[in-house]
Amino acid sequence: MVRLPPKGREPNMATVLEKSTKERLLSVVDDLEVLSRELIEMLALSRSQKLPQPGEDTQILELLVQRDREFLQLMEVAQQQGKVHQEMQLLEKEVEKRDSDIQQLQKQLKEAEHILATAVYQAKEKLKSIDKARKGSISSEEIIKYAHRISASNAVCAPLNWVPGDPRRPYPTDLEMRSGMLGHMANLPTNGVNGHLPGDALAAGRLPDVLTPHYPWQSSDVSVGMLPPHHGNDFGLEPPGHNKENEDDVEAMSTDSSSSSSDSD
Amino acid sequence: MAMAASQPREEKESEDCSLLPLVHDIIKCMDKDSQDVHQELAKLKAKIQEARELISNMPGVDSSPPEQQQQLATLREQVQTKNQLLQKYKSLCMFDVPKAS
Numbered sequence: 001m002v003r004l005p006p007k008g009r010e011p012n013m014a015t016v017l018e019k020s021t022k023e024r025l026l027s028v029v030d031d032l033e034v035l036s037r038e039l040i041e042m043l044a045l046s047r048s049q050k051l052p053q054p055g056e057d058t059q060i061l062e063l064l065v066q067r068d069r070e071f072l073q074l075m076e077v078a079q080q081q082g083k084v085h086q087e088m089q090l091l092e093k094e095v096e097k098r099d100s101d102i103q104q105l106q107k108q109l110k111e112a113e114h115i116l117a118t119a120v121y122q123a124k125e126k127l128k129s130i131d132k133a134r135k136g137s138i139s140s141e142e143i144i145k146y147a148h149r150i151s152a153s154n155a156v157c158a159p160l161n162w163v164p165g166d167p168r169r170p171y172p173t174d175l176e177m178r179s180g181m182l183g184h185m186a187n188l189p190t191n192g193v194n195g196h197l198p199g200d201a202l203a204a205g206r207l208p209d210v211l212t213p214h215y216p217w218q219s220s221d222v223s224v225g226m227l228p229p230h231h232g233n234d235f236g237l238e239p240p241g242h243n244k245e246n247e248d249d250v251e252a253m254s255t256d257s258s259s260s261s262s263d264s265d
Numbered sequence: 266m267a268m269a270a271s272q273p274r275e276e277k278e279s280e281d282c283s284l285l286p287l288v289h290d291i292i293k294c295m296d297k298d299s300q301d302v303h304q305e306l307a308k309l310k311a312k313i314q315e316a317r318e319l320i321s322n323m324p325g326v327d328s329s330p331p332e333q334q335q336q337l338a339t340l341r342e343q344v345q346t347k348n349q350l351l352q353k354y355k356s357l358c359m360f361d362v363p364k365a366s
Binding site: 018019020021022025026029032033036039040043044047064065068071072075077078080081082083084085086087088091092094095098099101102105109 | 282283284285288291292295306309313316317320321323324325326327328329330332333334336337340341343344347348350351354355
């Protein structure tokens with residue numbers, strides 16, 4: 001009795017298609033092993049018992065030959081599949097490479113999008129600034145005029161002919177303060193301050209007019225309209241020696257025995 | 266020429282896989298009552314085991330030929346699609362920068 005694996009009928013095409021080549025090959029090898037063992041055992045038994053078999057050995061032999069042929073055909077198919085597998089591996093590598101190229105391109109596009117978005121945002125901000133500036137625009141002539149006004153008193157920059165030792169300052173000096181309304185109201189005794197003697201001396205009537213110190217605001221070159229809002233004028237600042245009241249006050253102060261004379265240079 | 270040379274080599278390799286010559290040798294030894302029967306039987310067993318190992322290590326046999334062909338077609342289509350996509354994005358129209366007047 002031939003003991004073969006349960007394979008009563010030929011498998012249909014669908015079953016054959018579903019099974020992989022490896023499974024079919026292993027199945028055929030198992031069949032070959034079983035058939036060859038059966039054949040050898042049968043031959044050994046028939047020789048020992050010296051009984052003729054009813055052609056069963058022929059049947060087994062035919063099956064064996066058939067399975068062997070099938071095995072060889074499947075091996076050829078397996079070799080072809082091996083070559084196809086190599087081609088598939090090459091294609092898979094190419095797919096991986098393309099994937100990495102696509103990812104790289106995606107990264108670059110994202111970067112470009114970010115840069116463009118930033119540029120667009122900044123451009124929009126600039127347009128807003130331009131629009132805002134246009135709404136509050138003033139003529140350049142007015143700006144230049146104002147610049148002249150605020151810089152005419154030399155508070156922004158020293159005069160071109162200013163040298164060290166020049167008594168002129170960009171801020172109200174001691175003399176100017178005392179000559180103003182506050183100075184008159186306080187009625188403080190004049191102490192000689194270094195660098196301001198000429199004005200005091202003139203106020204006391206000790207110096208002639210030719211030695212009158214000339215202050216920038218006394219310059220006739222500057223037009224009246226261009227002068228800044230001079231606080232000296234607000235406080236009634238006048239060049240020393242030109243106001244008789246100042247002279248009287250100074251004289252009154254200077255006649256005081258307790259008052260100290262102003263220092264001379 | 267190379268194809269013709271490789272074909273007979275493949276046929277020879279296929280014939281080497283056949284187990285029939287070994288079975289024939291065993292039967293001949295049995296007929297002669299030779300002591301080499303056991304040796305031949307061992308050879309057959311070894312050959313069968315060798316065939317099993319060879320089949321287990323063969324690449325590309327985990328699927329049937331139609332399935333493998335389908336997988337191959339899918340891979341080829343993937344490669345083609347990705348190539349077209351890359352070509353499309355690389356050849357996008359660039360921005361026209363107006364020349365400063």
